[in-house]
Structure formats: structure tokens, C-alpha cells
Amino acid sequence: MLRSLGNALASSVGRKLVLGATGFLLVGFLLEHLHGNLKLTPIPGLGDAEGEKFDTYVEFLKSFGAGLYLAEIGLLLLFVAHIVIALKLAMENREARKQGYVVRSDRGAKTVGSASMHVTGALLLLYLIKHLLDFRFDAGFHESPAAFVAETLSQPVQALIYIAVSVVIGIHLSHGFRSAFQSVGFSHPRWNPLLVVTGRALAAVIALGFAWIPIYFLFFHG
Amino acid sequence: MIQASPRLDSKCPTGPIAERWDKHRFDLKLVNPANKRKFDIIVVGTGLAGASAAASLAELGYDVKAFCIQDSPRRAHSIAAQGGINAAKNYPNDGDSVYRLFYDTVKGGDFRARESNVHRLAEVSNSIIDQCVAQGVPFARDYGGLLDNRSFGGAQVSRTFYARGQTGQQLLLGAYGALMRQVGSGKVQMFPRREMLDVVVVDGVARGIVVKNLVTGEYERHAAHAVLLCTGGYGNAFYLSTNAKACNVTAAWRAHKRGAFFANPCFTQIHPTCIPVAGDHQSKLTLMSESLRNDGRVWVPRKDGDRRPASEIPESERDYYLERRYPSFGNLVPRDVASRAAKERCDAGYGVGASGQAVFLDFLDAIERDGEDAIRAKYGNLFQMYEKITDENPYRTPMRIYPAVHYTMGGLWVDYNLESTIPGLFVLGEANFSDHGANRLGASALMQGLADGYFVAPYTVGGHLAGRALPEVDTENPAFREAELACRERTDRLLAVNGRRTADSIHRDLGLAMWNHCGMARNESGLKTALERIRELRVEFWENVRVPGDGEHLNQALEHAGRVADFLEFAELLAADALDRSESCGGHFREESQTEEGEALRDDKNFCHVSAWEWNGLDEPSTLHQEPLDFEHVKLTQRSYK
């Protein structure tokens, strides 16, 4: 039974389902990540300029001990699954039309988001590595998290990279959210327009939210 | 007087008409289930008749090879049928019955079909609907979830099942699905992009075919124990028709030249509601389903030469001529009557549109009565199609329509078993002549194609296989070699002419001659002119046609030229048959034979028979064989739709 399920999930439709499902979980992670990061900035009830709430949050996470590692491994698997499947699909898709059109024109169903998923995805992968090296694997971060972030993001180059990446995430999600619903089988003429709007709104919130943090450190902090 | 030909044994059972098919089925020999796989059956054509026959025979256990000229069996021209399919279910409780469907079909065919065949058709009509629904054909339904019916030309009951304006497509997809299921299971081998060029007859029995692979140009020989031709009608002899471009007479004609008699070729149906010709470039005509006449009203201006737009012609200056002339059937008179009435009005100078060769089909009353949404739900795709072609919006301005060649009731002669005069060669669907007489009623073509394929041939082919000694024949048999050689020589000849005219331009000339002299109204001198013209064109074709390319690749010009060559031979037979049948009946209207009111006048004394023609060679007159028709149940009467 597991074998046939595995085969099914390895098919074109099955992989889409996995891509969509992992996409949803990653959006969930992003929202929680954003929630944590916003503690770095003075938002009433959420964060403070001194980063105390952020440091407390980091401590809170660390208090899970082995549980945190497990969660991190789970998260890693999510990322790996999402990325590996997406890369494989993109390569196959390129192969599916070896001889291309001399003149090509679309009908406007394609969007910037949908057309650039592999590009935004690849950028995000590179960024992910950088991001982990910047913070997860830097001892400085673990000594005093908020201060370390403040120091990093006060550098204009770093801040600009993080702002740019926020935009990339937004573009990726502008298609990804709606697309994930379609991939896992949810689509209804009555709800689809709402899904499109929600997806774009969510993409905007996440992009602006993440961009706010480097903007804050670059222009408003200290 | 009518002379019954000894060569035409219809094998119709006798006894009470409602029991004949049962009795016949009982009398047919059965093939032992274990032996079925030892028999190979060839099915040429994958429209409703071919796909349903191939699937049903494979389900029974025979090994089937199916052939089609299109790239996929799903594209056969049955797919274009719009309006619906008849059955005697009597779901609307309006008085329908098997007997009434039988009666209407015999009468609608103007008493030129066999009663036994037509009754069988009506009997199996209900099983067809059951079968199609079970296959997932999405017929129209009412809010209770049950099947909906509508009325159709020539009937006063609602017995037509439909799937919006795409009934043919949906039924064909059902049959195609059944066929592909058998392809998947290995019982049917599918050969697309093949054109049948000859029937191979061994010891007097059809034992195979020669086909050309249209992609590689190769000739292929296929042997079998029975051959089924399901290759459709010959309407494209007129060049402009509602038929698809690939529809042709080649398979039927080659079978005719091998000994299958051709019956009633002059019985061609002109459909009253088609989009008029727009110019010289016109490559085909598009039908607007007859179902439109349920809600549309046909009219022309009362003043001749009145070219005002329809909206500017007041009610009092409109002539709803069908309602005027046929008060009880009104706009729903049978096709032949509606077509001739349109021609009569246009010839008298009342036609509309730029060419004057059109009448209005007006929906404004129906839209006012039922609302635009209701009309859109019923005919949306037809209206959309009309607008695409003409750039006019039929919700606002009446459609312009004119008759066009649509269907051919004539075809290869078959007996009650659907077997031609070549034993082992069966002919199904529009390719045979059997059920529609001189005029087919709307929504009956789909019924007949599926009846033949699902519910008749599977039994009668078994009778042939079980009842005859069929020694093994392989494709090295001299008959196969001879047939293939003849096909090759013909192709070489076509390529060698290297003249100055395209096959298409000669085809257009043929069509014009046929339409002008052998179309909606025919007379002796016109038919003689047509015969002369057809012969001239045939001579010109073989002296002056230009076919580019070679026979070793996909060569559509070569395909077309081969079909035109056959149309040129066949058209002569069509015109000769029309000349011979000096009566008017159904779609065949001889101006010499009409009532005082201008309606078709039959001559039952001399023509209550099937005319089956035997080929004697090019430039030799064909021999006429007559099969008398007896009407025990439906009394011979003058049709009246007044």
C-alpha cells in the first residue's frame, strides 16, 4: 500500500500535490518566522527597540532542547522536498518541448509570479543558504541574538539584500499561495477570486513584514 | 413495371413486423464463444457506426482491426451532428411508441425504405439511449435528474435526446471510449491515418482490404473473415456540403467496383438550415441544427427584391411562408419540404442577403417569449458559431440560412443483415442505403449509425462467420497482390499526369454542375447536361490534373486527387440514377413530377423499388437491378404536412 502511494506521489500529479502541501507548510513557517522577527522592532505589544522580547523568544525556542532540533530537521525536510521537487519539475518541463516556438505569445493567464517561480525559487534557495550562515550557524547570533541582527542589518549592503529578498518572497507567494490550493485540489469558481486576492494580500503582508525589519535597522534603529 | 432482380435477396424475415427481428436473430447461426477469437474482422471508419461495431464485436471476443483516415478515431464526422438522436422511449408521455417511430420514419422517407429494416431501427432505438447513458453521455436533463426530450423536424412528438448542440460529438465520444477500451485490452488494433483503397475478394467473399498509410505512403494488406465498411456518405460529390473535408466515396466506390451494388445514389438530402455561401473561397458549408426551427420562425419579405435590414421590415410585410403553406407542421416540416420551399422563395426573387440566396430564421419572438437566457441555454453554441462565421449577432438580428447538401440516403445496397452483394462485406451507417428511404428525418442518422453498430452487425456478422466455410486466406494471396498493384498504378497515374489544374478546382467544377443540375430540383435535360459535364470533367481530370510531390510522404494533395477521381466516376452514377427515377420522392425532386401545389409527386406504380446499380466498367452503362418495396403496415399515401 505504501509502495503504491509512493508511486502515486512520484507521478506528475502526485508531486504537484506534495509541492503544494509543502508550500502551505512553508507559508505557515514563514508567518511564524515573521511573527518572531517582528519582535526585533518596536511594535506595541509585539516587540521593542532593545530586542528584549526577541531574545526572550529565542530563549523560549531553545528551551525545547532536542525538540527544537527535531523541528529544524522537519523544516529542513520540508525545504528539501519543496526544492527538489520544484527543480525536477522545472527540468522536466524544459525537456517536454525541445523544439520551441519561433514566435511565442501568451494569453495573459500567465503572471509575473507564475512565470518566474523557478527563478524566484532558485534565488530563495541561494538566499536560504546565506541566511542560515548569517544567523543560524554564526556563534555571534547565539550569544546575543537581537544585537547581532541589529549589527548585521545596519550594514547597507546586507539590509538591501534582505529587502530585495523580501520582494522575491512576495513574488513567489503571489503565485504560490493560489497555486498550492489548485495543486492540492481546491478550486471553485465562487472562491477562486477570493483565493487570488487573499494570496496576493498574504504575499504583500509577508513581503512588507520581512522588508520592514532591514528597513527599520537601516533607517530607524539607534 | 417493377422487375424484382434475382440478385437482390433482401433476406427480410416474414411474419408480424414486431417479431421479425427477434425471429431473425434466433434463426442466425451463433459462433461458439471459444471460436470467436479465431475470427478477424476489419472495420473501416470509426464514426458512430464503425466505432460502435468495432467495440461491440471486440467485446464479443472477435479480433478486430479498425481503420480511419483521421489522426484519431474520435474525429470521424459523426462528431459534427448537432441536434439529437431519436428514440421511442415515450418519456414525455406524448403518445410515442416503437410503432410510431417506425411509421414516421417510413413516411418521412417517402415510402422508399424497407419496412422490416425501419421497424428494427425503431425497436433498438431505446437500447441505444440506455447504452449511451451508461457510457456517460451527458444528455440534457430536467431538474428531476431525468432525461429531457425535444421535438424535431418531421415529428409531432418529442422523442429527440440531445446534448446541447453537440449530440454527435457526445455520442461519438461514448462509442470512441468503448472502442479505446478494447484497444487498451488488445482486442482492437487501431490503424489511424489509413485510407482504404480496395476490398479484396477471394472466392467471391470479401476477405480483406488494401490501405495506404497516409504518413509513410506505404500500401498495407490486411486479411480478415469479414469486412465492415462504415465510411459515411458521399455528399462531397457536390463539393460544397456540410460534410467534413475528408468525407469521400472512395471506400464505397472501390467496393462497388469489386461487385457491391450501389443503391439509390440519387437520394441526397439537402438540409434547410445552413449558413449561406459567402464567396468563391467557400470550402464547405456549416449547418445550423434543425432544432433551431423549434424556436426560430422562417420568413422572407413579402415584396420581392426587398433588401431592407430585417429590423426595418414590419410584421405586416413579412411572409412566414412555412407557417402559411403548412399550418399543422409550420416551421417543423421535414427537411426536403423546408429546403424546397426556401429555394422556391429565393428563385421567385424574395431571397435576402447580398446574394439573395438566403431566408431569415428569426428568434426574436422566442427571445421575447422565453427570455434570452433560455434561448442561450438551448442554442448558445450554435448562435456563437453563427456569429463567428458571419460576424452577425443572431440574438439581435435574424439568422440568414439557405439549404445545403447534408446527408446521403443512398449508399451500398445491403440486405437485412447489412451485407452487401459481396458476401462477407457489410456496410453500416450512412454508407449503406437501408433505413431512410428517400429522405431522412432529423435526429435519425445518429440513431441508425449506432443501431447498425451496436445492435445489428454484432449479430448478423456472426451469422456470416458461423454460416459460411471460410478457408484461411493470407495477404500473399494473388487477389491481395493484384489489388495492391492496381492501387499503386492508380497513384502513379495521378502523379504522372502533371497537368495544369489542381484537383480542388476540378472538384469545385464538379460540385457546381451537381448543384445546378442535380441538386434540390432536377429535370431530364438538366440531368443530361450534368452527365455530359461530369464526363468532360473526368476526361479533363486525367489529362490535366496536377498532383505535386510523391507517394512516399504525407501528401494531402495526392489524397484529395484520388478522392476527386472517384467522385468523378461516382457522380455519373448519381446523375444516371436521378435521370432514371423520373418520379419525385423525398429529397429527389423531379420537376416533371409534382402536384399542382408544387409538392413532390411519387410514382408508386413504376418506382416503388430500390434501384441498385451494378458496375460494368468505365464508360459502360451500369446495370440496374430493382428490389420491389412492399408496404404492409404503412399505407402508401401522398405525404402531407399541411
Next chain:
Amino acid sequence: MSDESSGMHLTLEIWRQDDADDRGRMETYHLDDVSPDMSFLEMLDVLNEQLISGGREPVAFDHDCREGICGACSLVIDGKAHGADAETTVCQLHMRRFKDGDTIHVEPWRANAFPVVRDLVVDRSAFDRIIARGGYVSVGTGSAPDANAIPVPKDRAESSFEAAACIGCGACVAACPNASAMLFVAAKIAHLSHLPQGAPERDRRVLAMVDQMDREGFGNCTNHFECGAACPKGIEVETIARMNREFLSAALRER
């Protein structure tokens, strides 16, 4: 040259390829006096008549019914499958949509799964093989119950019809940036899964048809929805979500 001619002058850039082994190339043709009332295919007829008269081989293209229902015609015109009109096959596209002096590019469907046979003709037998794996209801001739034995709610029948309207032309594949056949497969699955008659085989059908689709070398769906925009029969991309759903439940139920 006469200026009074009412027709248009057009330049045509058409893909020519002798057979599957030929590399193929675009070739340029000029056509005068094109009537706006011609269909696109009638315009190609005129070109072909000229080519044949000049002793050249005509442009091969698939076509048959010329009323938008057989699904044979398959041309990419200026980069769009079936041309720019919405819900229109090439045979229903009319020259009044073009302007005098236009240059028009005509190419075949492009997808590995649809190899070119000649010029603008491609081999779409992959679609037939997908249907042969399950695009039907297994009901032998003669074994059907009465047609009204199983009521089908009107809206279900209508939804089924809308999916069944697929003509199998392959425009979805041609228009998809990934050359994916999901809309075609999903339409057949939706047609049958909306009906009670299709229910007994629904799991087997979706698994087998998707399996065959994958074997044929079509691309994957990344939800660009160009297929739905190009479909001449207006088949909705919702059908693909429905297929995904059917697939998931079938995969979970499978033993």
C-alpha cells in the same frame, strides 16, 4: 498591380518540414486579395492552390469538419494556439481579424509528445493512448439499465457536459509553457466523475490516465492556466484541481 482589389495583402511565415526527420524551417509566402470573409483555413487553401499551380508542394495541415468540433485543426498563429480569438478553433477564425499588410506566423503544436509529421501536422496519438487507459465507462454493449434508472442532477449533468465538450485538439498542450496535457486529461476525468455512471471506476481511471500521461512525455502543470485561456471549448482549469483531488483520494484508497 491593382489598387482596387478589395482584399488584403498578407505575408505568411509558415513552418515547413518534410517529415519527422527533417529539421524544418520557416518559409515566407505572399498572398494577395484575401477576403475578410474567408476562414483562416480557406486562406491557406488559396495559398495551397497557388503553390500547386506553381508546381510546389502545398502546406500540409490537419483539418476536417471546419466547424470547430472535430478538433483536427492545430495551428499556432503568431504564437497563440488557434490564434488570438477566445474559444475559437482555427477553422472558425476568420480573416476579418487581420489587417491588410499583416505578417502572420504559422507553426505547428510544439511538444515532444506531439512530434511533427509534416509541416503543420503533428502526431497526437498520445491522447488516444491516454484515453485507452481509462477514459471511458466499462459498459459492454447491451448490458445497460434503462436510461432513466439513475437520475442525474441537472447541474451535475451540465458540469459533466462542460468537461465533455473537449474536442481533443491539443491546444492546451500547445499553449502550456510546460507542454503539459493536464487539462485534456482532467477534462475527461471530470466528465466521467461528475456522473454516477463514472463512479465505479473513478479511482482506477484517474491513476491509470495520469500514469499514461506521464509516460507520454508531457510536461508538468505549474498552474500558469494558459491552457484554460487557450481552450477553444472554454474548459475550466478547475477541472485540473478536481483531477488532483480525485488523484489524491484514489492514491490514498488504493490497496
